[in-house]
Amino acid sequence: MTTVSIVNVTSYTGSELLRLLAQHPYFEVTSVTGRSMVGKRLEEIFPFLRAGIPLLEGKRPAINPSLIITEEPAQTDLSFVCLPHAAAAEAVVKLLQRGTKVVDLSADFRLRDVAIYEEWYKHVHPAPALLETAVYGLCETYREHIPQTNLIANPGCHTTTSILGLSPAFAAGIVNPDVIIDSKTGISGGGRNPNPNYHFPEADEDLSAYGLSGHRHMPEIAQELTAVAVQGGHPFATDLRITFVPHLIPMTRGILATCYADLKSDENGALPTTAEVRTLYENYYKNEPFVHVVDQSPHTKWTYGSNHCFIYPIVDQRAKRLIVVSCLDNLVKGASGQAIQNANLLYGLPETTGLAALGIHP
Amino acid sequence: MTTVSIVNVTSYTGSELLRLLAQHPYFEVTSVTGRSMVGKRLEEIFPFLRAGIPLLEGKRPAINPSLIITEEPAQTDLSFVCLPHAAAAEAVVKLLQRGTKVVDLSADFRLRDVAIYEEWYKHVHPAPALLETAVYGLCETYREHIPQTNLIANPGCHTTTSILGLSPAFAAGIVNPDVIIDSKTGISGGGRNPNPNYHFPEADEDLSAYGLSGHRHMPEIAQELTAVAVQGGHPFATDLRITFVPHLIPMTRGILATCYADLKSDENGALPTTAEVRTLYENYYKNEPFVHVVDQSPHTKWTYGSNHCFIYPIVDQRAKRLIVVSCLDNLVKGASGQAIQNANLLYGLPETTGLAALGIHP
Amino acid sequence: MTTVSIVNVTSYTGSELLRLLAQHPYFEVTSVTGRSMVGKRLEEIFPFLRAGIPLLEGKRPAINPSLIITEEPAQTDLSFVCLPHAAAAEAVVKLLQRGTKVVDLSADFRLRDVAIYEEWYKHVHPAPALLETAVYGLCETYREHIPQTNLIANPGCHTTTSILGLSPAFAAGIVNPDVIIDSKTGISGGGRNPNPNYHFPEADEDLSAYGLSGHRHMPEIAQELTAVAVQGGHPFATDLRITFVPHLIPMTRGILATCYADLKSDENGALPTTAEVRTLYENYYKNEPFVHVVDQSPHTKWTYGSNHCFIYPIVDQRAKRLIVVSCLDNLVKGASGQAIQNANLLYGLPETTGLAALGIHP
Amino acid sequence: MTTVSIVNVTSYTGSELLRLLAQHPYFEVTSVTGRSMVGKRLEEIFPFLRAGIPLLEGKRPAINPSLIITEEPAQTDLSFVCLPHAAAAEAVVKLLQRGTKVVDLSADFRLRDVAIYEEWYKHVHPAPALLETAVYGLCETYREHIPQTNLIANPGCHTTTSILGLSPAFAAGIVNPDVIIDSKTGISGGGRNPNPNYHFPEADEDLSAYGLSGHRHMPEIAQELTAVAVQGGHPFATDLRITFVPHLIPMTRGILATCYADLKSDENGALPTTAEVRTLYENYYKNEPFVHVVDQSPHTKWTYGSNHCFIYPIVDQRAKRLIVVSCLDNLVKGASGQAIQNANLLYGLPETTGLAALGIHP
CATH class of the missing domain: 3.30.360.10 (Dihydrodipicolinate Reductase; domain 2)
Structure with missing residues (x-):
């Protein structure tokens, strides 16, 4: 089992990761952060999580709705970062330093040219050195490169x-x-x-x-x-x-x-x-x-x-x-689903793991 | 593997069964009917099915989007009947005769008193004898009785x-x-x-x-x-x-x-x-x-x-x-999800099989 | 022409009064207040007002989209008060003192029994003496009493x-x-x-x-x-x-x-x-x-x-x-339309003046 | 008072004309047609019309909700034609022959080149001779020409x-x-x-x-x-x-x-x-x-x-x-409102007559 943290779980991309990972057989969410909600249980913010039931009976619990939201992420193998740009880069630096692999859902590592980043985002890039190791996480284009990095810049919707x-x-x-x-x-x-x-x-x-x-x-x-x-x-x-x-x-x-x-x-x-x-x-x-x-x-x-x-x-x-x-x-292939697709590639899992759901109709 | 037919798949309860069964590891949809769409492939009616991918890699294909819609159901172990009342009862009779177990999503076998049925539905009940063997498929109330019947009257929303x-x-x-x-x-x-x-x-x-x-x-x-x-x-x-x-x-x-x-x-x-x-x-x-x-x-x-x-x-x-x-x-616990919950009970499977998804938020 | 102020015009009941009064031939909005938007022109808050055109050519201008929002209402004949309860009562007292008639859209003067008001609204009523002169502005019930007051408690939706x-x-x-x-x-x-x-x-x-x-x-x-x-x-x-x-x-x-x-x-x-x-x-x-x-x-x-x-x-x-x-x-007969209906009665105008519009369909 | 018929009043452009003309002081709807609803009263199809009240008291009735839908329009001064293309042209020919002015809301007289019409609409134009007299009813461009015709081709949304x-x-x-x-x-x-x-x-x-x-x-x-x-x-x-x-x-x-x-x-x-x-x-x-x-x-x-x-x-x-x-x-300036704007120009009325309403917000 791969342990996973979600940084800023109280965002929509954060809650969507929870929903999707509840169906994932190999990633286990063990840490969630959210500055404005520190100390609350997940189900207090997202009541729909109370319905969490074991994915495959006898196998493992799905998302734990009683998980407490903390200010800083605990040590995990992998982290999904759902912070706004700039704040994201700062969190990413710390996570990488402690050996955690990162899928960053912000825009901070998507542009390879720091000058273009600074022109459009109007601030100094907090970690320009990482731009070289980051891989743009569009799986269809960069499938070969993704397993070789520890920092994926997940594209937006x-x-x-x-x-x-x-x-x-x-x-x-x-x-x-x-x-x-x-x-x-x-x-x-x-x-x-x-x-x-x-x-x-x-x-x-x-x-x-x-x-x-x-x-x-x-x-x-x-x-x-x-x-x-x-x-x-x-x-x-x-x-x-x-x-x-x-x-x-x-x-x-x-x-x-x-x-x-x-x-x-x-x-x-x-x-x-x-x-x-x-x-x-x-x-x-x-x-x-x-x-x-x-x-x-x-x-x-x-x-x-x-x-x-x-x-x-x-x-x-x-x-x-x-x-x-x-x-x-926009919240699945345009954000959190693609992030899981990237994480699957990162861990050598079949790319579709946990992502088999069809669109809901009507 | 239990083979399954869906009678009148072109209804919303029919397509919802397709969507949910695509996640089910033991039921395989092998026959679908729909009078107005005979001869068409499922994906022509429900394009979202084209996205069907193997549920668990190497295990089995999910719903086959190329399945052809027929007028009458092929022989299967189990059938979900999604016809309007009266038409449903007639189909149910035939299915039971050939040894198929039935989850009927219509109202035909929900009322135990044929007189009340005929008062409210304004027509003669097509198969009153079956009212005795049918079990009302509210799992929370009739969990014990459901495995003992071959005809489940699935409640409405x-x-x-x-x-x-x-x-x-x-x-x-x-x-x-x-x-x-x-x-x-x-x-x-x-x-x-x-x-x-x-x-x-x-x-x-x-x-x-x-x-x-x-x-x-x-x-x-x-x-x-x-x-x-x-x-x-x-x-x-x-x-x-x-x-x-x-x-x-x-x-x-x-x-x-x-x-x-x-x-x-x-x-x-x-x-x-x-x-x-x-x-x-x-x-x-x-x-x-x-x-x-x-x-x-x-x-x-x-x-x-x-x-x-x-x-x-x-x-x-x-x-x-x-x-x-x-x-x-209304389409899941109020119809097709409950129908699968009933079918799980009927086949001795864990009641939650294939139904682990959390609500989509937001 | 009767001059009119709208207190707290930046609420939905306030903007609905603007929309409706733009069709009214006898009331002229000459003062609007809104604490958070003091100094702005109406059209900055409600761009749809820019489309204001003379109601009946050569007669008079409709709502003036350049009207400046102030903190306190100017002297007018009539005032519509769109403040929350408690704040409303305080504004009403001042308006009545300077001889302005008031249609109050808040709950402050709807309950005739001050004890019941204080039980449900959890604060001391700011102007209990006015409860006796206020008339409950449900025109269908109090049509006779409305013209005889200077304070109408407009009912909610x-x-x-x-x-x-x-x-x-x-x-x-x-x-x-x-x-x-x-x-x-x-x-x-x-x-x-x-x-x-x-x-x-x-x-x-x-x-x-x-x-x-x-x-x-x-x-x-x-x-x-x-x-x-x-x-x-x-x-x-x-x-x-x-x-x-x-x-x-x-x-x-x-x-x-x-x-x-x-x-x-x-x-x-x-x-x-x-x-x-x-x-x-x-x-x-x-x-x-x-x-x-x-x-x-x-x-x-x-x-x-x-x-x-x-x-x-x-x-x-x-x-x-x-x-x-x-x-x-809810915003017309349930709030601002009813307020105008009350004001029409107050001024002896036909009750339907300015309120002839049919429902928009579809 | 100018008498008006609405041909195919049961369309959305037809009912929108009713809604808007209920505020119009000079046009009076005296005839309405609708093939599938012949013999019904307007209010049976559009219950919101029951609320019709006199526009300006003592002046004239607004739309009469009891008006009976007929198959063919009665003689009126002006007609709004809300039929689909081809059917519209046929109705227009008849109306013009009996001296009725026409605002046609279909596409039949919008294209000046009959060859282009027939290429895109895939049928022979029913009245190509009228293309020369028809004026394209975009008031902002053709304001000068509109009063000089008896056939206005009202543009679409x-x-x-x-x-x-x-x-x-x-x-x-x-x-x-x-x-x-x-x-x-x-x-x-x-x-x-x-x-x-x-x-x-x-x-x-x-x-x-x-x-x-x-x-x-x-x-x-x-x-x-x-x-x-x-x-x-x-x-x-x-x-x-x-x-x-x-x-x-x-x-x-x-x-x-x-x-x-x-x-x-x-x-x-x-x-x-x-x-x-x-x-x-x-x-x-x-x-x-x-x-x-x-x-x-x-x-x-x-x-x-x-x-x-x-x-x-x-x-x-x-x-x-x-x-x-x-x-x-789309139903007002994109259809029925523009049709009335055109009719106002046709009859020398101020262009905004009956069209003073602001957008509904929110």
């Missing part, structure tokens, strides 16, 4: 959705680096702290765009699409031009990115067909347990509570664009 | 919620048989067929009562509360007076019943306290894996996608009433 | 819904004073302050009861049902036994009370029929512009954004109970 | 939102004709007929794109942006390249388009700033009563139930794009 949606096209070099990503997220993506924008009467039956003057996910998407393009042998001939606009949707879970990219035409001016692009996508993801290329417009509801991602590419012949719709559950 | 909420009080004889049940259900309880009342723009941001001139769940609740009272040694001194009013709530899943019952006072005119009643409830359910007596007002969200039920009893000293709030997921 | 639903039955003496009110409200009833219970991811797709250990609306309902019974010549022979349980529904606006009352039978043991009760209700409300007795189960959506109330009485012959479903928009 | 959002930029020639419109609509846009996609349990908590293989609104947007560009003296130097993708949002009302357009740079390679673009937009719409250029990301909720449109332009300097967020209520 907008970026996972967008990068999975565009990677096959960039790897194959069929599009120009001229991209618009119109991303739409459920409100749990904004976290567990009440806030006027997330107050039910304001957010319900409402729709709006945010982050229009520049969103931190943009440089992360740029970094990874560039990497995929280089890896695929199709480095960009021109500068990468990305517009990324997130939107808030009146629903709790689910994220969907509609990605628009300039299609290259061949020497005869012909564009690839939708069928050709779909085949290319299917091949790219053919061995992936969690990424599914589909032939109809996917619904976020297909992914509700699961670690799955559905991707639908289509060619707009008139406007010479590739359109890709990509969707997943 | 409103009735499960109400009966679980009131049983301890009736078993202990602390209330008079004078009860009001104000039940509130999410819209998936109305089934998968589009209908003006369930059309999103009509049902969203709306709230209404229905079935006000008499609802079929009333006699079923009456039957079971009477049985519990008799079993507890507290048969009713007066006629049972139940008012049951269901309401439609603008949410997909979840059901919550607020139950109001006349409290008996002792010879000194004293009423039991909330603490006393809570202790009584906790004792009644102390060994139940899925029923949880809590000390705060429960939320349907605690149960989302899970087989758990939360119950909160409180005494209104001023009005001399017991108030009990009881809630669960 | 739960109480308006329940009292309108039960008044005809109590006035006619057809029920015993044995009542259960199961009330269900949209989340805007909880006000504009963010709060974990009203955080979208928590409140969405969720349902719960609250106030189970006793809710402040109970004594107010008791007071008014007693008054109606006495007025109708049917004072209670036994103590009034009311259970009132409010529930939070995942929608923004709308409130629906399902009221259950013990029906009296005549000397032959016969109960009134549904048709007889409906006729009685129709007669009771036949001249009311905003209260509509209907012959089908009403939907809160019928009232969305309007000042209308729909009431549906039905007899449960089996259980000898009267069931009444009553619904309205 | 996606197109109104997009065209209003992009017109100032095209009129000023600051962008290239290279545009992506990512449009997001509430579900009432799909009409009043139940349908699996709009079934509450399927549509709630779900998000998806549709019409990905080409949507009929695209050519309409192309036509109008071209017209605006020509009118502004900036005809396109290259072909118009539009990608339009609509999305279904789990809410009832509201539409928001996020528009992305290639910004032209000046001879020095400089792009306009956000401030410059905003000034340009403000000037373009400075006299418009219903279009508001704002300096923060707008919310659909600001427009709920009102005829207002909010527009927010911003420059993405990095990617050299103009981003414009534009939103309105």
Whole structure:
């Protein structure tokens, strides 16, 4: 059994880890922290945990709902860090020093270039040296590298959705680096702290765009699409031009990115067909347990509570664009499920361990 | 491995069985029927099934998304029947004749008195002889009887919620048989067929009562509360007076019943306290894996996608009433999860097999 | 033109007054207060006000979106006070002293008995002397008294819904004073302050009861049902036994009370029929512009954004109970619309002035 | 008083006309049709109409809830046609022949080129001769032409939102004709007929794109942006390249388009700033009563139930794009409110008559 701590368990990514790890046969949560709730039992914060029952009878208890929240994590083999950026890096440094492997769900170790980090996050990076050892935890791209590190930078929900949606096209070099990503997220993506924008009467039956003057996910998407393009042998001939606009949707879970990219035409001016692009996508993801290329417009509801991602590419012949719709559950494949997928890889477990649930329908 | 068929898989209770059985290690779905969709593959109707992955690596495939929907069920050990009443009874007769055990999710075998059935359902019962062998599948009450039958009448969502909420009080004889049940259900309880009342723009941001001139769940609740009272040694001194009013709530899943019952006072005119009643409830359910007596007002969200039920009893000293709030997921503990719980009992499996998931939060 | 101030305009009842008064031809909002937003223009807080356009061309401007929020109200003819209880009473005293008429939307002047107020609100009443001059602002009951006061205690949403639903039955003496009110409200009833219970991811797709250990609306309902019974010549022979349980529904606006009352039978043991009760209700409300007795189960959506109330009485012959479903928009007829209706009466205007809007459908 | 008929009143655009015209002092609805509901009274279909009360006392009745639905419209001065395309054109021909002026809410007379209509709508146009006399009813662009016709082609919700959002930029020639419109609509846009996609349990908590293989609104947007560009003296130097993708949002009302357009740079390679673009937009719409250029990301909720449109332009300097967020209520400014605005112009009334309501908040 691998012991696990969850740092800042009172966040939504923290409670989602609890929910998912309750189904995991090899990771045992033995320590949870949460500054504002020190001394409380888990079930006081998350009453749904009271229902915890043994996963496989006679085997082991699932999550212990009476676990006491502490200020600092106890020693464990592995830690999931659910703190905001900057605070996360500081916690990570300490955990690594005592030999704990870390999956960090914050943005602190996602950008490889410290200058870009400091430009977008407006503060000095607390541990720039670690950027070299950290591996970007998009399992579909970095599956080989993940087992070799002790620090995984778990990607966020907008970026996972967008990068999975565009990677096959960039790897194959069929599009120009001229991209618009119109991303739409459920409100749990904004976290567990009440806030006027997330107050039910304001957010319900409402729709709006945010982050229009520049969103931190943009440089992360740029970094990874560039990497995929280089890896695929199709480095960009021109500068990468990305517009990324997130939107808030009146629903709790689910994220969907509609990605628009300039299609290259061949020497005869012909564009690839939708069928050709779909085949290319299917091949790219053919061995992936969690990424599914589909032939109809996917619904976020297909992914509700699961670690799955559905991707639908289509060619707009008139406007010479590739359109890709990509969707997943922001708290699972977009956060805590992916973190467990990373941890599975880190410990040599089958990647799908503890993540077998289908989306809840309806 | 026990082979399983799902009759009328295209209903919500049918698809929920698929979702839950995908996590079940002993039941294998080998046949699915659905009159309007004969010849289609499951994944064409339920795209979320495409994401099916092996449950435990190397063990067995989960639900097969390519299973073809047929008109009649193939021979299996067990069958879950998800047809509307009357049609269900006819299918059940045939299944039993060929030696298949049946969990029937319809209302056809829930009422023990054929006259009451015919009064409320307005048609001749298709198989009255079977009423004697059928066992009412509320596991918490009939756990001992379930393994001894081949036909389980799985209770519905409103009735499960109400009966679980009131049983301890009736078993202990602390209330008079004078009860009001104000039940509130999410819209998936109305089934998968589009209908003006369930059309999103009509049902969203709306709230209404229905079935006000008499609802079929009333006699079923009456039957079971009477049985519990008799079993507890507290048969009713007066006629049972139940008012049951269901309401439609603008949410997909979840059901919550607020139950109001006349409290008996002792010879000194004293009423039991909330603490006393809570202790009584906790004792009644102390060994139940899925029923949880809590000390705060429960939320349907605690149960989302899970087989758990939360119950909160409180005494209104001023009005001399017991108030009990009881809630669960109408498609799980209120239908398909309970059906699997019943099937586990039928096959001598641990009752929680395949039902370990916690509620999804948020 | 009557000048109007809104005290604590930054509440939902405050902004709803702005929205409704923008259609009112005789009241002009000239002063708005809001402690946390002093110095801001209205449109900074409520951007939807920027769309203000002249109501009737060439006549007068509607709400001025550039009005500056102040700490104290300027001198006006009339003031709507939207403060929480206790704070409201203090503001009311000052306003009355300077000769301003007041419609108080708080609970401070609703209970006529100061002892009951202090029992339920747990503090000393700041202005008990005013309880004698205050009139309870349920226009349907106190239409005659309202023009004769300078202080109207505007009823709240739960109480308006329940009292309108039960008044005809109590006035006619057809029920015993044995009542259960199961009330269900949209989340805007909880006000504009963010709060974990009203955080979208928590409140969405969720349902719960609250106030189970006793809710402040109970004594107010008791007071008014007693008054109606006495007025109708049917004072209670036994103590009034009311259970009132409010529930939070995942929608923004709308409130629906399902009221259950013990029906009296005549000397032959016969109960009134549904048709007889409906006729009685129709007669009771036949001249009311905003209260509509209907012959089908009403939907809160019928009232969305309007000042209308729909009431549906039905007899449960089996259980000898009267069931009444009553619904309205909690922010309009349940708060700010009713406040304007009261103000219209106060100034001798037609009661419906500025309140002609129909419910928004769908 | 101008007499008005509503053809196919049982649609959502039909019932919205009823709701809005109940506040209109000059138009009187005297005839309503609806094939499936012939012989019924309006209030049987739309119970919220029972609440109809005189608009201004002593003046005139508002909508008559007892009006009988007929198969064919009676003779009136004006008719609003709410039929689907093709059926609409046939009804329009007949109405014009008997001298009735028509506001047609269908797509039949929006495209000026019959060949484009037949390509996208896949049938022969029933009345191509009328295309010459029809005026496209976007009041902000065609205000001068509208009073001179007897047939107005009322624009739809996606197109109104997009065209209003992009017109100032095209009129000023600051962008290239290279545009992506990512449009997001509430579900009432799909009409009043139940349908699996709009079934509450399927549509709630779900998000998806549709019409990905080409949507009929695209050519309409192309036509109008071209017209605006020509009118502004900036005809396109290259072909118009539009990608339009609509999305279904789990809410009832509201539409928001996020528009992305290639910004032209000046001879020095400089792009306009956000401030410059905003000034340009403000000037373009400075006299418009219903279009508001704002300096923060707008919310659909600001427009709920009102005829207002909010527009927010911003420059993405990095990617050299103009981003414009534009939103309105799809059933009001996107359909029935705009139809009344057109009718006001047609009859020389102030354009805002009957349309003064602010958005409902929250």
